[in-house]
Amino acid sequence: xxxxxxxxxxxxxxxxxxxxxxxxxxxxxxxxxxxxxxxxxxxxxxxxxxxxxxxxxxxxxxxxxxxxxxxxxxxxxxxxxxxxxxxxxxxxxxxxxxxxxxxxxxxxxxxxxxxxxxxxxxxxxxxxxxxxxxxxxxxxxxxxxxxxxxxxxxxxxxxxxxxxxxxxxxxxxxxxxxxxxxxxxxxxxxxxxxxxxxxxxxxxxxxxxxxxxxxxxxxxxxxxxxxxxxxxxxxxxxxxxxxxxxxxxxxxxxxxxxxxxxxxxxxxxxxxxxxxxxxxxxxxxxxxxxxxxxxxxxxxxxxxxxxxxxxxxxxxxxxxxxxxxxxxxxxxxxxxxxxxxxxxxxxxxxxxxxxxxxxxxxxxxxxxxxxxxxxxxxxxxxxxxxxxxxxxxxxxxxxxxxxxxxxxxxxxxxxxxxxxxxxxxxxxxxxxxxxxxxxxxxxxxxxxxxxxxxxxxxxxxxxxxxxxxxxxxxxxxxxxxxxxxxxxxxxxxxxxxxxxxxxxxxxxxxxxxxxxxxxxxxxxxxxxxxxxxxxxxxxxxxxxxxxxxxxxxxxxxxxxxxxxxxxxxxxxxxxxxxxxxxxxxxxxxxxxxxxxxxxxxxxxxxxxxxxxxxxxxxxxxxxxxxxxxxxxxxxxxxxxxxxxxxxxxxxxxxxxxxxxxxxxxxxxxxxxxxxxxxxxxxxxxxxxxxxxx
DNA sequence: AGCCGCCTAAACATTT
DNA sequence: TAAATGTTTAGGCGGC
Numbered sequence: 199x200x201x202x203x204x205x206x207x208x209x210x211x212x213x214x215x216x217x218x219x220x221x222x223x224x225x226x227x228x229x230x231x232x233x234x235x236x237x238x239x240x241x242x243x244x245x246x247x248x249x250x251x252x253x254x255x256x257x258x259x260x261x262x263x264x265x266x267x268x269x270x271x272x273x274x275x276x277x278x279x280x281x282x283x284x285x286x287x288x289x290x291x292x293x294x295x296x297x298x299x300x301x302x303x304x305x306x307x308x309x310x311x312x313x314x315x316x317x318x319x320x321x322x323x324x325x326x327x328x329x330x331x332x333x334x335x336x337x338x339x340x341x342x343x344x345x346x347x348x349x350x351x352x353x354x355x356x357x358x359x360x361x362x363x364x365x366x367x368x369x370x371x372x373x374x375x376x377x378x379x380x381x382x383x384x385x386x387x388x389x390x391x392x393x394x395x396x397x398x399x400x401x402x403x404x405x406x407x408x409x410x411x412x413x414x415x416x417x418x419x420x421x422x423x424x425x426x427x428x429x430x431x432x433x434x435x436x437x438x439x440x441x442x443x444x445x446x447x448x449x450x451x452x453x454x455x456x457x458x459x460x461x462x463x464x465x466x467x468x469x470x471x472x473x474x475x476x477x478x479x480x481x482x483x484x485x486x487x488x489x490x491x492x493x494x495x496x497x498x499x500x501x502x503x504x505x506x507x508x509x510x511x512x513x514x515x516x517x518x519x520x521x522x523x524x525x526x527x528x529x530x531x532x533x534x535x536x537x538x539x540x541x542x543x544x545x546x547x548x549x550x551x552x553x554x555x556x557x558x559x560x561x562x563x564x565x566x567x568x569x570x571x572x573x574x575x576x577x578x579x580x581x582x583x584x585x586x587x588x589x590x591x592x593x594x595x596x597x598x599x600x601x602x603x604x605x606x607x608x609x610x611x612x613x614x615x616x617x618x619x620x621x622x623x624x625x626x627x628x629x630x631x632x633x634x635x636x637x638x639x640x641x642x643x644x645x646x647x648x649x650x651x652x653x654x655x656x657x658x659x660x661x662x663x664x665x666x667x668x669x670x671x672x673x674x675x676x677x678x679x680x681x682x683x684x685x686x687x688x689x690x691x692x693x694x695x696x697x698x699x700x701x702x703x704x705x706x707x708x709x710x711x712x713x714x715x716x717x718x719x720x721x722x723x724x725x726x727x728x729x730x731x732x733x734x735x736x737x738x739x740x741x742x743x744x745x746x747x748x749x750x751x752x753x754x755x756x757x758x759x760x761x762x763x764x765x766x767x768x769x770x771x772x773x774x775x776x777x778x779x780x781x782x783x784x785x786x787x788x789x790x791x792x793x794x795x796x797x798x799x800x801x802x803x804x805x806x807x808x809x810x811x812x813x814x815x816x817x818x819x820x821x822x823x824x825x826x827x828x829x830x831x832x833x834x835x836x837x838x839x840x841x842x843x844x845x846x847x848x849x850x851x852x853x854x855x856x857x858x859x860x861x862x863x864x865x866x867x868x869x870x871x872x873x874x875x876x877x878x879x880x881x882x883x884x885x886x887x888x889x890x891x
Numbered sequence: 892a893g894c895c896g897c898c899t900a901a902a903c904a905t906t907t
Numbered sequence: 908t909a910a911a912t913g914t915t916t917a918g919g920c921g922g923c
Contacts, residue, residue: 287905667897686912708911716914721910729907730912742896745914 474625498523509538654696661698668707668714670738671697672721676734683731686712719743 235732500506501521506513508529515521527537657664675692676684684692690708693700702706715721721732721737 543922669897700894707901709900712911712913713899713911714897 351535500529509542657694657697657699659698661701663699664697668710669718669720669742672711672714672732672736673736675720675734675738678738683733685729687717687732689732717744720747 293681498518498521499514500508501518502512504516505526506515506521507524511528513524513528515524653664656662666674671693672689675689675696676682678692679688689711690704693707693711715723715732718739719741720735720737720743721733724731724733
């Protein structure tokens with residue numbers, strides 16, 4: 199946190215920051231201006247132009263839709279006026295369909311613009327929203343048309359009746375139909391209100407709990423208590439809006455409007471008539487029956503520690519009686535409570551979903567680790583695995599007060615989303631608040647794809663720093679690629695694509711990426727005729743070692759270099775970068791490592807024979823070759839030839855592990871081309887065996 | 892308090 | 908020549 203803010207402050211002065219200063223297009227900096235020299239297609243590079251375009255489309259569509267609606271309504275009014283004889287007995291039937299009533303449900307362009315300006319929606323989300331909006335309007339139109347026809351029919355009948363003075367039954371029927379339609383319209387309105395509400399929420403949350411049509415996935419990943427509280431407050435504040443619907447008995451039919459039936463664990467809202475309080479709504483789920491408070495008269499799920507636990511309420515109630523009173527008065531069966539219940543249903547649903555996922559994950563983890571679990575289904579015991587203590591601590595610190603604060607940047611149109619807690623799952627292993635509790639700290643636990651994917655949508659849209667180290671992310675980027683290899687630029691693009699956070703301060707994080715690539719042993723630079731790319735050695739990643747400090751600069755001219763290049767023209771880059779340190783591992787050292795069962799340079803754990811693994815294999819092979827050469831010479835061609843035979847690539851020299859070579863057993867036989875060398879050895883106090891875990 | 896890992900900035904070298 | 912890429916170091920910060 200402290201570091202975070204400090205960092206931000208620092209980077210505020212950077213040129214990059216200034217470059218996008220004053221603009222609300224937060225996406226325009228970062229990797230987006232990068233030339234894509236590699237010609238890869240950026241998947242979701244969202245630029246200002248894209249946003250503007252989407253915005254324009256939205257507005258156009260909305261305007262067209264509104265015009266259509268308006269026209270219809272005008273027509274209707276005209277037709278109404280044109281009705282030969284208006285029956286005064288039916289005025290109520292004319293009222294519901296009015297511009298005043300319908301239009302507020304449709305998102306105005308201004309609202310949309312507002313949403314867009316907050317820039318919390320990805321183009322995909324925008325598209326979904328647009329489609330939803332259009333679908334809703336279409337529905338609305340259809341209903342209106344139908345209603346209009348019905349009305350005409352009714353009027354016709356009334357006319358006939360006036361002339362004939364009969365058929366009261368039919369009239370009654372039609373009137374009933376009309377009433378039914380009124381209800382339908384009300385439901386439509388509700389739906390639209392909900393839609394609007396969701397959009398409003400999106401302005402704050404990016405993700406929309408009450409949105410039936412939108413994919414629930416983002417929400418499923420994204421809710422944390424703080425956000426939920428916020429959500430409650432919104433719902434509360436939206437109360438007035440909902441109240442305008444007035445006599446909506448139908449609005450209490452919660453299940454019709456809110457719950458996506460696609461969700462695996464269905465929840466149903468039950469009006470609990472047996473609750474100790476009148477009209478109290480309680481959320482029942484199939485799995486978690488709330489405590490029966492009939493059995494515990496003074497224990498109520500909504501009451502605890504003298505406080506009303508109704509979401510968003512927290513009213514202090516001295517005793518249970520006053521709580522009941524409060525409950526009855528403040529949380530009676532009304533629209534607000536209903537809406538809140540809807541939200542709560544969503545919450546429960548998401549949590550269940552999340553729980554199921556995490557249970558599954560835990561099971562897989564345990565299976566993988568061969569941990570005997572007596573109760574695989576039970577709540578996860580704090581396994582003595584990765585630091586549950588740490589996690590719980592960080593989780594506890596992930597309070598809204600300690601949010602990552604980035605508002606110092608003028609470029610950041612900070613929506614509440616960006617200020618929201620950075621971690622959105624409650625159960626993920628790496629629950630991290632703003633604190634940079636890095637996932638792979640110490641343990642170098644690789645991020646699984648699921649870890650990132652789980653919150654993928656969130657991080658894509660919320661400018662929240664992901665709780666992963668650069669190394670972990672780079673590794674993830676590389677491993678996600680089909681070939682398990684990426685150019686630097688592709689790595690950049692992955693970052694910008696996957697994390698909204700990395701769409702600004704490009705200089706900073708790009709530099710960090712480069713630094714990490716160079717610094718971590720696990721990242722292997724490979725070069726072919728098309729350029730260079732990076733692969734990852736997963737085993738090395740888990741070991742988490744860095745290239746040792748004090749390593750001499752790789753760019754040191756050397757007299758042997760020309761000769762080397764002569765033999766291996768394609769090695770130019772790598773040779774010149776570090777040939778001086780391609781110290782052969784002597785047999786003793788290797789034996790030592792073998793004794794320690796060090797899986798040095800074994801193939802990466804990802805399974806697929808990829809180039810990354812190939813690189814590792816090559817190195818392995820190279821090590822074997824070194825074993826035989828017993829060379830004191832610098833790493834010249836003999837070691838390299840096999841590599842080239844295997845693949846027209848070569849890896850950076852670092853793989854030869856100067857670290858080991860410089861350990862106590864090290865027989866650093868290379869000529870010291872660098873004056874820093876002895877200096878390096880002075881620094882290098884890392885004995886091999888210690889290094890070997 | 893000291894160590895360690897991570898992040899950031901910066902300087903510098905090399906390549907494109 | 909500028910920008911991108913790559914390497915290395917220093918210093919700050921938080922966690923342990």
